[in-house]
Amino acid sequence: MSVDVERLLINFKTLEEFKKFKEYGIQELSMIEDLEHNMIENNSESPFYGIYYGGSLVARMSLYRVNAKYDYYFEPKQDYFELWKLEVLEDYRNKGFGEKLVEFAKQFQLPIKTNARINSQGFWEKMGFTPANYEMERDFGQNPFIWMPDGVDEKDTNEK
Amino acid sequence: MSVDVERLLINFKTLEEFKKFKEYGIQELSMIEDLEHNMIENNSESPFYGIYYGGSLVARMSLYRVNAKYDYYFEPKQDYFELWKLEVLEDYRNKGFGEKLVEFAKQFQLPIKTNARINSQGFWEKMGFTPANYEMERDFGQNPFIWMPDGVDEKDTNEK
Numbered sequence: 636m637s638v639d640v641e642r643l644l645i646n647f648k649t650l651e652e653f654k655k656f657k658e659y660g661i662q663e664l665s666m667i668e669d670l671e672h673n674m675i676e677n678n679s680e681s682p683f684y685g686i687y688y689g690g691s692l693v694a695r696m697s698l699y700r701v702n703a704k705y706d707y708y709f710e711p712k713q714d715y716f717e718l719w720k721l722e723v724l725e726d727y728r729n730k731g732f733g734e735k736l737v738e739f740a741k742q743f744q745l746p747i748k749t750n751a752r753i754n755s756q757g758f759w760e761k762m763g764f765t766p767a768n769y770e771m772e773r774d775f776g777q778n779p780f781i782w783m784p785d786g787v788d789e790k791d792t793n794e795k
Numbered sequence: 796m797s798v799d800v801e802r803l804l805i806n807f808k809t810l811e812e813f814k815k816f817k818e819y820g821i822q823e824l825s826m827i828e829d830l831e832h833n834m835i836e837n838n839s840e841s842p843f844y845g846i847y848y849g850g851s852l853v854a855r856m857s858l859y860r861v862n863a864k865y866d867y868y869f870e871p872k873q874d875y876f877e878l879w880k881l882e883v884l885e886d887y888r889n890k891g892f893g894e895k896l897v898e899f900a901k902q903f904q905l906p907i908k909t910n911a912r913i914n915s916q917g918f919w920e921k922m923g924f925t926p927a928n929y930e931m932e933r934d935f936g937q938n939p940f941i942w943m944p945d946g947v948d949e950k951d952t953n954e955k
Binding site: 657658659660661662664665682697699701717719720750751753766767768769771772774775776777778779 | 817818819820821822824825842857859861877879880910911913926927928929931932934935936937938939
């Protein structure tokens with residue numbers, strides 16, 4: 636059975652499916668509120684991408700293209716993707732859905748930065764990510780892991 | 796038995812105690828590396844505060860004063876504290892240690908911002924924190940909760 640990564644639409648059905656994911660928080664609540672108050676359109680595009688399996692959403696991630704002027708991770712300074720809330724529902728793990736979502740993000744050939752959750756370091760390393768040099772004022776409580784296409788380096792954090 | 800909040804020193808003993816905490820990651824690894832390479836001094840002050848009980852570290856948090864020029868949360872724009880990695884070891888929960896750490900942070904009378912973990916919302920609300928308005932470009936995968944002393948408001952994120 637082949638599965639595809641789809642860009643998710645903001646609507647009450649999608650937002651209801653989001654409730655099954657552990658990483659559900661203020662972002663999702665604010666999307667519901669914006670929808671209820673007609674501040675965003677039903678069916679507009681969200682920063683979320685996901686995989687449907689048997690008609691329901693079983694994996695998702697959020698992906699946002701950060702403008703080069705806010706790039707403090709890469710050399711040369713450039714647009715990159717912030718990837719967060721990568722999660723596969725428990726019953727659907729070990730089917731390659733997480734890998735599929737990350738491969739989707741990598742295909743744009745822009746660097747990617749994520750905040751690796753505790754115990755997920757092995758997964759990110761398998762996907763070609765490396766731990767970034769930790770900079771307190773930039774990273775606070777994060778575990779920044781980065782992936783770089785050819786020709787891109789990590790910013791040297793010593794030359795500030 | 797009265798317990799005190801202490802500013803933690805960076806040394807191999809402290810860093811060994813950090814391994815007992817779930818939120819152990821690149822920040823701690825980078826502290827070990829800096830210590831090993833003499834890039835920071837043994838016993839210099841860390842951004843961590845903690846509570847010792849029976850001679851061992853049982854609770855900790857990290858606290859960093861962010862300069863007003865990077866304040867995108869409060870009105871008027873001002874120095875505030877970023878609080879992260881608040882954690883009480885499992886066997887020492889429900890003794891008020893988490894509350895004690897947060898009260899310590901509040902005594903400086905500067906606003907505080909934290910990233911509330913899933914299922915910790917009730918704790919933060921009990922401590923007087925409120926969910927911040929979620930702004931994707933600012934908050935990405937976070938659940939920002941804020942606390943403000945009298946005279947401080949949340950920044951109106953609509954007037955950009």
